[in-house]
Amino acid sequence: MLKVFPRKGVIRFRKRGKFNPRYIGPFKILEQISPVAYKLELPEELSNVHSTFHISNLNKCLSDKSLVIPMKKLRLDDKLNFVEELVEIKDPEVKQLKQSRISIIKVR
Template identity: 70%
Template sequence: MLRACVIDFGSGWETHLPLVEFSYNNSYHTSIQAAPFEALYGPAQDRHKSYADKRRKPLEFQVGDIVLLKVSPWKGVIRFGKRGKLNPRYIGPFEITKRIGPVAYELNLPNELSSVHNVFHISNLKKCLSDETLVIPLEEIHIDKKLNFVEEPVEIMDRETKKLKLSKIPIVKVRWNLRRGP
């Protein structure tokens, strides 16, 4: 290997010695049935797995839990609306209606998703951590013809001016009128 390195690299062969050492230590040797690095330190894959398993927690859901469903776009198939960079990673929330096995759960899907099978692997589910009191019903939202959210201001509560080097920015604190209270 060194002779080939000297012939190939010429007079600057000593600068390439670390590369030769790396390639030698990581190539398979039939005499020891492994790479020298692997024979000395053990398979790296086992070490990576043990490190990952220390931080991994077993995931389990109960019937009645609220979860989000992971939607990964399949090539050529559009199942959940938009496609591209801005499509959602998770949709939902959905309620778990039945536990099929240790890693499969049945979800209560709305009628819009009736074409999708309602049993999913646990890796496609994520616990929904939303606060039910913060959900705004669709009846309370007013949208104009340009799809802008319409709210009415009640009063101006405070004013201040933020000074920058060359400009001033007025900042106004406004109380808005909502059906749930101002």
């Protein structure tokens, strides 16, 4: 399984992307480059990502078919970060403080 990062650039959605999957895959190991680097067989959706990874970015996969997440449901950029899209703005609100106003917007 390959580790993906639940953040988009510098901006974080939620604290740690609580409900985002941490690992995608499983992928077949093509060869061991060094004791800490492995080359994986990646699908077409990840063709822009380099196929060699450090062992810290990999996780051993148990062959449970229910845990496999299809790649078509996930949108990843070239640095393996999730691409998140705005669905709708639900409840815009302005909070009035003593000398300033803060816009509070709920986004789905």
